Amino acid sequence: xxxxxxxxxxxxxxxxxxxxxxxxxxxxxxxxxxxxxxxxxxxxxxxxxxxxxxxxxxxxxxxxxxxxxxxxxxxxxxxxxxxxxxxxxxxxxxxxxxxxxxxxxxxxxxxxxxxxxxxxxxxxxxxxxxxxxxxxxxxxxxxxxxxxxxxxxxxx
Amino acid sequence: xxxxxxxxxxxxxxxxxxxxxxxxxxxxxxxxxxxxxxxxxxxxxxxxxxxxxxxxxxxxxxxxxxxxxxxxxxxxxxxxxxxxxxxxxxxxxxxxxxxxxxxxxxxxxxxxxxxxxxxxxxxxxxxxxxxxxxxxxxxxxxxxxxxxxxxxxxxxxxxxxxxxxxxxxxxxxxxxxxxxxxxxxxxxxxxxxxxxxxxxxxxxxxxxxxxxxxxxxxxxxxxxxxxxxxxxxxxxxxxxxxxxxxxxxxxxxxxxxxxxxxxxxxxxxxxxxxxxxxxxxxxxxxxxxxxxxxxxxxxxxxxxxxxxxxxxxxxxxxxxxxxxxxxxxxxxxxxxxxxxxxxxxxxxxxxxxxxxxxxxxxxxxxxxxxxxxxxxxxxxxxxxxxxxxxxxxxxxxxxxxxxxxxxxxxxxxxxxxxxxxxxxxxxxxxxxxxxxxxxxxxxxxxxxxxxxxxxxxxxxxxxxxxxxxxxxxxxxxxxxxx
Numbered sequence: 079x080x081x082x083x084x085x086x087x088x089x090x091x092x093x094x095x096x097x098x099x100x101x102x103x104x105x106x107x108x109x110x111x112x113x114x115x116x117x118x119x120x121x122x123x124x125x126x127x128x129x130x131x132x133x134x135x136x137x138x139x140x141x142x143x144x145x146x147x148x149x150x151x152x153x154x155x156x157x158x159x160x161x162x163x164x165x166x167x168x169x170x171x172x173x174x175x176x177x178x179x180x181x182x183x184x185x186x187x188x189x190x191x192x193x194x195x196x197x198x199x200x201x202x203x204x205x206x207x208x209x210x211x212x213x214x215x216x217x218x219x220x221x222x223x224x225x226x227x228x229x230x231x232x233x234x
Numbered sequence: 235x236x237x238x239x240x241x242x243x244x245x246x247x248x249x250x251x252x253x254x255x256x257x258x259x260x261x262x263x264x265x266x267x268x269x270x271x272x273x274x275x276x277x278x279x280x281x282x283x284x285x286x287x288x289x290x291x292x293x294x295x296x297x298x299x300x301x302x303x304x305x306x307x308x309x310x311x312x313x314x315x316x317x318x319x320x321x322x323x324x325x326x327x328x329x330x331x332x333x334x335x336x337x338x339x340x341x342x343x344x345x346x347x348x349x350x351x352x353x354x355x356x357x358x359x360x361x362x363x364x365x366x367x368x369x370x371x372x373x374x375x376x377x378x379x380x381x382x383x384x385x386x387x388x389x390x391x392x393x394x395x396x397x398x399x400x401x402x403x404x405x406x407x408x409x410x411x412x413x414x415x416x417x418x419x420x421x422x423x424x425x426x427x428x429x430x431x432x433x434x435x436x437x438x439x440x441x442x443x444x445x446x447x448x449x450x451x452x453x454x455x456x457x458x459x460x461x462x463x464x465x466x467x468x469x470x471x472x473x474x475x476x477x478x479x480x481x482x483x484x485x486x487x488x489x490x491x492x493x494x495x496x497x498x499x500x501x502x503x504x505x506x507x508x509x510x511x512x513x514x515x516x517x518x519x520x521x522x523x524x525x526x527x528x529x530x531x532x533x534x535x536x537x538x539x540x541x542x543x544x545x546x547x548x549x550x551x552x553x554x555x556x557x558x559x560x561x562x563x564x565x566x567x568x569x570x571x572x573x574x575x576x577x578x579x580x581x582x583x584x585x586x587x588x589x590x591x592x593x594x595x596x597x598x599x600x601x602x603x604x605x606x607x608x609x610x611x612x613x614x615x616x617x618x619x620x621x622x623x624x625x626x627x628x629x630x631x632x633x634x635x636x637x638x639x640x641x642x643x644x645x646x647x648x649x650x651x652x653x654x655x656x657x658x659x660x661x662x663x664x665x666x667x668x669x670x671x672x673x674x675x676x677x678x679x680x681x682x683x684x685x686x687x688x689x690x691x692x693x694x695x696x697x698x699x700x701x702x703x704x705x706x707x708x709x710x711x712x713x714x715x716x
Contacts, residue, residue: 083251089258093305093307097308100621101311101620101622102620107457107669108669108671109479110456110457110478110483114461114462126465127461127469127472203468211469213468231471232470233473234474234509
């Protein structure tokens with residue numbers, strides 16, 4: 079009986095281990111056009127579509143997979159505004175309450191702005207440089223907002 | 235060390251050990267290795283013979299069901315309550331099985347003794363297929379992917395998968411009484427075993443009726459994880475990628491002009507049917523001969539949502555739709571169920587759609603074929619099972635549906651497993667791997683044969699009930715339980 083219990087406990091452990099691996103859904107899925115990395119949780123929310131893209135690459139993707147010049151590093155909002163206009167993206171500094179349309183939001187201490195994409199229920203959907211698309215329940219107050227007038231991406 | 239099998243189970247700790255073993259055997263049979271089902275309940279039966287009380291008997295059976303049920307761990311991504319509910323449900327099945335064994339065990343007939351486990355398993359398995367909240371779990375499904383056992387699986391065309399499950403459970407009775415029976419019981423066990431072997435010859439000889447018209451089908455597997463659909467719901471750029479994936483694959487499929495292009499369940503979660511731009515990109519082009527069977531979400535004018543398969547022909551013509559009848563409890567509570575298992579009539583024939591979990595229910599495919607389906611399609615989204623073996627478990631159930639109805643069955647999974655199953659339960663093409671985008675191309679047949687199971691339904695349970703009633707009357711007076 080003891081031997082049988084040892085075998086059974088080994089099997090149970092194996093199944094539990096297997097379940098923990100298989101259900102973690104942390105494998106990369108090789109899609110038709112890109113790889114999809116599994117979502118994960120951060121302190122500030124869920125990264126629902128992880129990617130290593132920087133903000134310029136992400137903006138290019140949302141503008142119909144355009145290739146944009148490298149964006150300014152650690153730049154001021156004014157430098158970003160100039161870059162956007164150079165790339166032919168209609169943008170303007172926004173004052174007042176943040177718009178409910180795509181915009182760049184600059185926050186204190188952040189190296190790069192975030193791209194505000196939209197709302198999902200009560201949550202906010204933002205793109206974070208070299209992190210990916212995030213779902214957050216709250217956003218910190220931005221210091222500056224640049225409204226992106228030409229970036230309303232429709233789902234089809 | 236010699237083990238006295240006659241006395242095994244006399245001690246309580248032995249009974250609980252045996253019940254645990256039976257639970258693990260059943261779980262392994264459901265998910266990992268089907269052939270173990272041939273002996274799965276033998277340890278439990280050894281324990282039950284010496285169980286001193288009805289309460290302990292029930293708990294022993296419940297433990298077996300619970301342990302068997304938790305092996306279906308792949309459903310946990312759809313909700314822990316589903317795994318807990320399924321395990322408790324399976325436990326209740328085994329409580330019935332064990333309790334009835336205690337009541338009916340020990341007759342004046344060795345043959346009835348040996349057949350009792352088979353009768354009880356069949357009854358408990360059948361109970362799991364009826365009622366508004368039912369969840370089948372069949373031994374027939376466990377062995378469906380074991381090619382060596384296909385001669386016996388063929389009998390499903392006569393009795394339904396239930397009859398095949400009876401044979402599997404009958405082997406358990408043969409093993410039990412072969413090990414611990416009296417001379418008469420051992421003789422009966424041997425005789426029944428020989429009959430079961432002979433039934434394999436019968437099954438092997440049952441050929442599907444004349445082949446029907448051959449047609450080409452292409453299944454479209456997007457290969458996306460559920461997280462991509464969540465991202466698509468939140469981010470329009472992600473939705474574009476989902477649509478682009480299905481558009482690209484579907485257009486490649488149209489280029490080959492098959493009779494059917496088949497999407498999986500809820501392939502695109504956008505209002506495709508009511509959006510002209512999407513219809514133009516995704517539906518068969520004007521003048522094209524292919525029929526698209528599209529897994530979509532439909533909202534009617536009253537705001538009710540349906541999980542549907544829609545049949546669309548060239549010219550933007552929605553010629554038929556099938557809304558999912560059996561919804562997953564809890565997870566699909568936001569959908570409205572369809573009214574009946576009715577096939578979709580298209581210009582290339584009548585197609586019976588089974589959406590995901592429906593392929594587990596024998597009556598879904600049977601009624602669809604009885605209502606005229608010439609081909610079965612299972613449209614599924616098993617992405618939530620991850621890389622667990624549950625996708626294979628679901629595929630196995632679909633194999634039984636194909637054999638029961640003698641229909642070609644095209645299974646298209648959003649993340650896999652996509653394959654084509656012949657009317658004798660074989661895979662006619664190499665399946666597409668999990669989470670791999672691609673096209674599944676195959677030639678199938680339209681068939682109109684109506685098997686005995688399609689015509690008579692669950693007639694086999696009637697035979698089993700006669701067996702059990704006969705057993706009840708044949709019980710020995712000295713077998714009355716405490």
